[in-house]
Every structure is written in C-alpha cells, then in structure tokens.
Amino acid sequence: MAPREKFDQHLKELQDEVLVLGSMVGKAIARSMNALKERDLELAKEVMSGDTGIDHKRLDIEERCIELIVTQQPVASDLRTIIAVLNIIVDLERIGDHAEGIAKIVLMIGNEPPLKPLIDLPRMAEKTQDMLRRSLDAFIDRDPETAVNISNEDDEVDELYDQVYRELITFMLEDPRTITRATRLIWAAHNLERSADRVTNICERVVFATTGKMGETGESRY
Amino acid sequence: MEFKMQTRKLEFYYGKVRALSKITMGIEEHQITALIGPSGCGKTTFLRLLNRMNDVISGTHLAGDVLLDGQNIYAPQVDVVEVRKRVGMVFQQPNPFPKSIYANVAFGPRMLGLNNKAKLDEVVERSLRAAALWDEVKDNLGKSGMLLSGGQQQRLCIARVLAVEPEVILMDEPCSALDPLSTLRIEELMRDLKTNYTIIIVTHNMQQAARVSEWTGFFLLGELVEYNKTGEIFQRPKDKKTEDYITGRFG
Ligand SMILES: Nc1ncnc2c1ncn2[C@@H]1O[C@H](COP(=O)(O)OP(=O)(O)OP(=O)(O)O)[C@@H](O)[C@H]1O
Ligand SMILES: [Mg+2]
Numbered sequence: 001m002a003p004r005e006k007f008d009q010h011l012k013e014l015q016d017e018v019l020v021l022g023s024m025v026g027k028a029i030a031r032s033m034n035a036l037k038e039r040d041l042e043l044a045k046e047v048m049s050g051d052t053g054i055d056h057k058r059l060d061i062e063e064r065c066i067e068l069i070v071t072q073q074p075v076a077s078d079l080r081t082i083i084a085v086l087n088i089i090v091d092l093e094r095i096g097d098h099a100e101g102i103a104k105i106v107l108m109i110g111n112e113p114p115l116k117p118l119i120d121l122p123r124m125a126e127k128t129q130d131m132l133r134r135s136l137d138a139f140i141d142r143d144p145e146t147a148v149n150i151s152n153e154d155d156e157v158d159e160l161y162d163q164v165y166r167e168l169i170t171f172m173l174e175d176p177r178t179i180t181r182a183t184r185l186i187w188a189a190h191n192l193e194r195s196a197d198r199v200t201n202i203c204e205r206v207v208f209a210t211t212g213k214m215g216e217t218g219e220s221r222y
Numbered sequence: 223m224e225f226k227m228q229t230r231k232l233e234f235y236y237g238k239v240r241a242l243s244k245i246t247m248g249i250e251e252h253q254i255t256a257l258i259g260p261s262g263c264g265k266t267t268f269l270r271l272l273n274r275m276n277d278v279i280s281g282t283h284l285a286g287d288v289l290l291d292g293q294n295i296y297a298p299q300v301d302v303v304e305v306r307k308r309v310g311m312v313f314q315q316p317n318p319f320p321k322s323i324y325a326n327v328a329f330g331p332r333m334l335g336l337n338n339k340a341k342l343d344e345v346v347e348r349s350l351r352a353a354a355l356w357d358e359v360k361d362n363l364g365k366s367g368m369l370l371s372g373g374q375q376q377r378l379c380i381a382r383v384l385a386v387e388p389e390v391i392l393m394d395e396p397c398s399a400l401d402p403l404s405t406l407r408i409e410e411l412m413r414d415l416k417t418n419y420t421i422i423i424v425t426h427n428m429q430q431a432a433r434v435s436e437w438t439g440f441f442l443l444g445e446l447v448e449y450n451k452t453g454e455i456f457q458r459p460k461d462k463k464t465e466d467y468i469t470g471r472f473g
Contacts, residue, residue, distance in 0.1 A: 004470045073429060075456045075468050212458025 007072050011081060014064055015140055018085055021057045022136040025092045026129045028054065028099035029195065033125035035106045036188060037118050044106035047099055054096035058089045084209035088139065091198040098191040105188050115171065115181045124160045124192040128199065135202045139209065147206035151217035157196035164189040224292065226251035226420040227272060227390060232286035234267055241267045242444045254412055254421045256431035256452065259441030260472065265424040269392050272422065273309035274302050310383035314395040316375030318367030323359050326367040326378055330386035345385050353381035354411045373404025380411065393423040397430065409434045428468055432456050440464045
C-alpha cells in the first residue's frame with residue numbers, strides 16, 4: 001500500500017461530496033427559476049425546504065475537512081485542497097440561499113397578475129448554473145485556466161442583470177402600479193447576479209488549490 | 223543582506239562516497255532555519271560541517287566554503303576551538319556529563335579559562351535562566367545532571383552551549399527523545415533564543431519545522447532541493463520532490 005493511499009481516498013471522497021453539493025445547489029437555482037416562471041407555489045415551497053438539505057450537506061463536508069486536518073496534518077497541495085473545499089462549500093451554500101430567496105419571492109408574488117413574460121431572468125439562471133457546473137469541473141480537474149475564463153463570463157450575467165434592471169425601471173416609471181411587482185423581479189435578478197459572483201469565488205479557489213496563488217480572477221462590475 | 227553563515231558549493235566525501243554535493247545556502251541572522259529530508263540525505267553531515275565537527279572523522283574530504291560572518295571557517299589560520307565556541311551544538315540524545323548541574327554548565331567557561339567563582343555563578347545562573355531551566359533546578363545545582371528528566375537534560379545541554387556565549391546554535395533532532403510537552407518547551411525556548419542567537423535545527427518532525435522555523439531547507443540524496451520561507455515550503459513548494467516528501471508521498 002502506498003504511504004498515503006487511505007488519505008488520498010478520503011480526499012477524493014471529499015471532492016465527490018463537493019460535486020454532490022454543487023448539483024443540489026444547481027438544481028435549487030433551476031427549480032426556483034421554474035417556480036418563478038410557472039408561478040408554481042408548491043415547487044417554490046419544495047425549494048425552500050430543500051435548502052435545509054443543502055445546509056446539512058455543507059456542514060457534513062466541513063466536518064470531514066476538519067477531521068482530515070486534525071488527523072492528517074495536511075500540507076502543500078493537500079492542505080490547499082481542503083482549504084479550497086472549505087471555502088467552496090460556503091459559496092455553494094450561499095448560492096443555495098439565493099435560490100431560496102427566489103423561491104420566497106415566488107410565494108410573495110402568489111397569484112398577482114404577471115408583469116411580463118420572463119426571458120432574461122431564466123437566461124441569467126441558466127448561465128449561472130452553467131458557470132457553476134463548469135467551475136466545479138475545473139476544480140476537480142485542477143484547471144486554473146478554465147476557471148479564469150469562467151470567471152470572466154460573469155460579465156454576461158452582469159449585462160443581463162443590467163438589461164433586466166433597466167427594463168423593469170422603465171415599467172415602474174411608466175406605470176407606478178407596477179412598482180411592487182417589478183421590485184420583486186429585480187430582487188430575483190439580484191439573487192442570480194450574486195450567485196454568479198459566488199461562482200467567481202469558486203473559480204478563485206480553483207486557482208488557489210492548483211497554484212497556491214490567492215486573489216481575484218476577474219472583476220465584477222457589481 | 224549579509225548572512226550570518228553561508229555555504230558555497232559545499233561538497234563532502236566520506237572516503238570516496240559523496241555525502242553532500244554543491245550546497246549553497248545562506249543562513250539568516252536571528253532566525254531559525256530548519257533542515258528536513260529523509261534519513262541519510264546528509265542533514266547531520268551538513269550541520270556538523272558548520273562548526274567543523276567532521277574534522278575528527280578520518281578519510282573525509284571537503285570542497286567549497288563555509289562562511290561565518292563572511293570569514294571562511296576552514297581557512298588555515300582559523301582556530302577550531304574558536305569556531306566551536308562561536309557555533310555551538312546540541313545533539314539528538316541529551317548528553318549531560320556525569321557531573322553536577324552546576325559543573326555541566328560551568329564546563330565550557332572553565333575550559334575557556336574562567337575560574338572566578340562569582341563570575342561562574344553568574345554565568346551558570348544566566349545560562350540556566352536562558353535555557354528555561356533555572357526555576358526547576360536552582361535549589362539543586364549540586365544534583366547530578368544525569369538525574370534530570372530527558373526534557374530537562376536537553377535544556378541543560380542547551381544551557382551548557384549558551385554558557386560559552388555562542389552566536390549560532392546547531393541542533394540535531396533535539397526533541398526526538400522527548401515527550402510532546404518537553405518538545406513544545408524546547409520549541410518555545412528556541413523562539414526566545416533567536417532574539418540573541420541564530421539557530422539551525424535538523425528535524426524529522428515536519429510540524430516542528432513548520433512551527434518553529436522561518437526558513438526551511440529540504441535535502442535529498444546530498445542535495446539541497448529547495449530552500450525557502452517555511453510558509454512557502456509548506457503551502458506551495460515549488461519542487462515536486464519537496465511536495466512528495468512533505469505530503470508523505472515520498473518513495
Ligand atoms: N562517519 C561516517 N562514515 C561514513 N559514512 C557516513 C558517516 N556518517 C554518515 N555517513 C553517510 O553519509 C550519508 C549522510 O548521512 P547523515 O548522517 O548526514 O544523514 P542524515 O540526513 O543526518 O540522516 P538521519 O536523518 O538518519 O540522521 C549517509 O549515506 C551515511 O551513511
Ligand atoms: Mg542525522
């Protein structure tokens with residue numbers, strides 16, 4: 001048996017768990033956006049109760065990390081992997097919270113008449129999910145270049161946010177009766193914009209885990 | 223920046239066998255430098271070259287320079303006794319003489335010609351205090367050094383080195399025979415001592431190197447593979463061999 005076989009096994013399991021958490025979070029974003037689009041209050045409630053599962057998963061991974069630190073005294077790339085995981089799971093959990101935030105907005109909107117068909121918001125959600133999935137792949141592959149590229153794609157989400165924001169402001173200016181409904185949609189868009197920012201944090205952790213370099217991979221406009 | 227000690231292309235042979243090849247390394251003053259590496263990689267050999275302890279082994283051969291404050295300690299006119307006074311050594315096994323605590327500490331100064339009782343008393347107290355042993359032994363200075371615990375014996379050996387007022391202290395696995403608490407006390411002591419001394423420690427305990435040292439050198443097969451700030455070595459080593467060794471994937 002190689003000297004660190006068991007430890008390597010644990011490190012691999014740890015990263016598999018991060019992927020599991022990542023897919024839970026990605027689904028939460030997709031489902032919350034579906035709930036918003038379809039005004040599906042039941043689905044929104046499911047997203048909200050599902051957030052507890054995400055929180056638990058994150059705590060479970062955090063505990064595994066601490067156990068590995070205590071029992072294995074990791075250094076160098078082993079340490080960086082564990083520190084990266086500890087940071088990534090915080091970002092994942094927060095993205096989960098943003099999905100929950102959108103679900104709450106769905107419940108607030110309830111059965112109010114729709115303001116407009118949603119087009120850019122679902123696009124933002126899709127883009128965010130896509131960036132999220134690829135950022136975690138880049139983590140598993142220790143691919144800092146891809147991570148930096150994904151990080152730069154945050155601009156697209158920011159642009160969509162700008163667009164949504166401007167459009168909704170126009171609605172409000174033209175007809176003040178839309179203010180409440182438009183504001184809710186702005187919140188939803190804001191949750192997505194923040195989520196994409198969290199993905200850029202994950203990308204920074206990919207760079208750190210691989211090279212040991214800390215710092216921002218790109219600049220968000222917000 | 224002037225180094226306290228420096229080796230330049232230092233090579234060492236036991237007979238025909240080369241134990242060290244071209245080691246160029248600068249030791250910063252008032253810092254702790256840790257040397258790590260697998261058994262047989264030449265750490266002890268290197269350390270002993272820094273105060274000419276290898277001189278006594280016959281059939282050995284050296285090339286390159288060892289500088290202390292810029293002076294080559296192997297230059298012909300240099301007095302070996304003077305070198306060993308300026309560069310003291312603490313060994314793996316605590317090795318007090320079978321004499322009283324007082325006599326152990328007073329040994330060096332006496333050898334160097336100090337015989338005034340009051341002055342000796344003062345040196346003994348100061349050295350034992352600096353070695354964080356005074357409070358434990360002050361009422362029993364006549365007791366044999368051999369009767370102390372392992373951790374106390376090691377601190378006695380450190381006091382013995384301090385008594386001759388060295389500038390550099392070499393430590394070869396000073397804690398490997400000690401329990402965890404005594405180990406931490408020696409580490410604490412090292413941190414205190416570095417205000418006045420320059421310390422170089424060989425250790426197999428990676429956590430110890432990470433805890434106490436500012437600089438870490440990784441030796442492998444007689445070569446200095448990587449030498450950098452300790453934080454860098456343990457967070458982002460540059461060489462794959464260093465990474466493999468410190469993460470336990472060596473060999
Ligand atoms: N007196 C000696 N005569 C001949 N060869 C020696 C002598 N001392 C050491 N060597 C050889 O020189 C090499 C380096 O030994 P050294 O004791 O410096 O290693 P080390 O890194 O201190 O190892 P360890 O961690 O086990 O103490 C080894 O191959 C060893 O066998
Ligand atoms: Mg040795």
